[in-house]
Amino acid sequence: NAGVMQNPRHLVRRRGQEARLRCSPMKGHSHVYWYRQLPEEGLKFMVYLQKENIIDESGMPKERFSAEFPKEGPSILRIQQVVRGDSAAYFCASSPQAGGYNEQFFGPGTRLTVL
Amino acid sequence: SQQGEEDPQALSIQEGENATMNCSYKTSINNLQWYRQNSGRGLVHLILIRSNEREKHSGRLRVTLDTSKKSSSLLITASRAADTASYFCATGAEYTGANSKLTFGKGITLSVRP
Numbered sequence: 001n002a003g004v005m006q007n008p009r010h011l012v013r014r015r016g017q018e019a020r021l022r023c024s025p026m027k028g029h030s031h032v033y034w035y036r037q038l039p040e041e042g043l044k045f046m047v048y049l050q051k052e053n054i055i056d057e058s059g060m061p062k063e064r065f066s067a068e069f070p071k072e073g074p075s076i077l078r079i080q081q082v083v084r085g086d087s088a089a090y091f092c093a094s095s096p097q098a099g100g101y102n103e104q105f106f107g108p109g110t111r112l113t114v115l
Numbered sequence: 116s117q118q119g120e121e122d123p124q125a126l127s128i129q130e131g132e133n134a135t136m137n138c139s140y141k142t143s144i145n146n147l148q149w150y151r152q153n154s155g156r157g158l159v160h161l162i163l164i165r166s167n168e169r170e171k172h173s174g175r176l177r178v179t180l181d182t183s184k185k186s187s188s189l190l191i192t193a194s195r196a197a198d199t200a201s202y203f204c205a206t207g208a209e210y211t212g213a214n215s216k217l218t219f220g221k222g223i224t225l226s227v228r229p
Contacts, residue, residue, distance in 0.1 A: 010215060033216060041160070042203055042219035056216060091157060093217075103148070107159040 002027065004094050005074075012113045019079040019086070022108045025052035025094030032075045033104060035065060037089040049075060084115045120220050121204055127226040134191040136223045138204030139184075145207040145215065147180055149189045152201045152222070161189075161202075194227045201225070 005024040013019050027033050030051050035043040048056040049069035060067065064082075069075040079086055089111050093104035123139045128134055138147070139160045146165050164180045164187070171178045177190040186220040191198055201224050205217040 006203065009152075034219075035217075035219075042221045043205075045216040048216055059216070069132040093158075103160060103161060103163050106150075111155075 006107035021077040023073040024074040029094035031095045035091045052106045080086030087114045123224045126225045136189045138187045148205045150203045196229045
């Protein structure tokens with residue numbers, strides 16, 4: 001059973017470009033969470049999605065950021081018109097639909113660098 | 116505001132010694148989890164303790180939870196150089212259901228000297 005997959009692992013964008021980060025949850029997991037980690041900081045929650053639904057986006061910046069988790073395919077975190085302050089590591093986590101007790105399994109992260 | 120706050124911020128010990136890391140939080144929780152992160156890597160889940168549990172063990176790890184003091188501790192016994200990493204506590208809020216978001220502290224950097 002493969003773990004949570006994220007790609008790309010490293011992404012370099014120039015200011016004003018778009019960044020697309022992909023996350024494939026563990027098999028059988030239908031809950032996906034995105035977190036952002038700034039250097040020397042802990043992870044900050046961004047958004048929680050189930051298939052085709054955004055459940056909690058209280059941590060998402062109001063502009064330029066969006067997330068989706070379609071019926072088929074990976075979850076996508078999209079950042080439009082990136083700025084230098086968006087440079088961070090973005091982690092995706094998944095948890096099972098049933099069972100468990102909020103144990104979240106994390107992917108390796110995507111490190112975004114904005115030039 | 117920061118929910119989980121770990122202390123110390125950095126800890127350096129000799130291989131074979133025990134490492135104790137503490138975490139405090141502010142609001143009522145559903146569960147508390149500890150994660151490890153090696154430099155530049157993803158997070159590895161270590162242990163989860165529910166709000167109605169007081170102590171839990173997993174191999175060389177021992178976690179305690181004191182909900183009256185809103186604090187938890189992670190003990191790593193007989194530390195190894197490979198335990199060198201950052202350790203984070205994360206809490207799940209009480210009223211947001213079994214699949215709620217996690218709130219992380221800033222982490223503790225543990226260095227184990229060979």
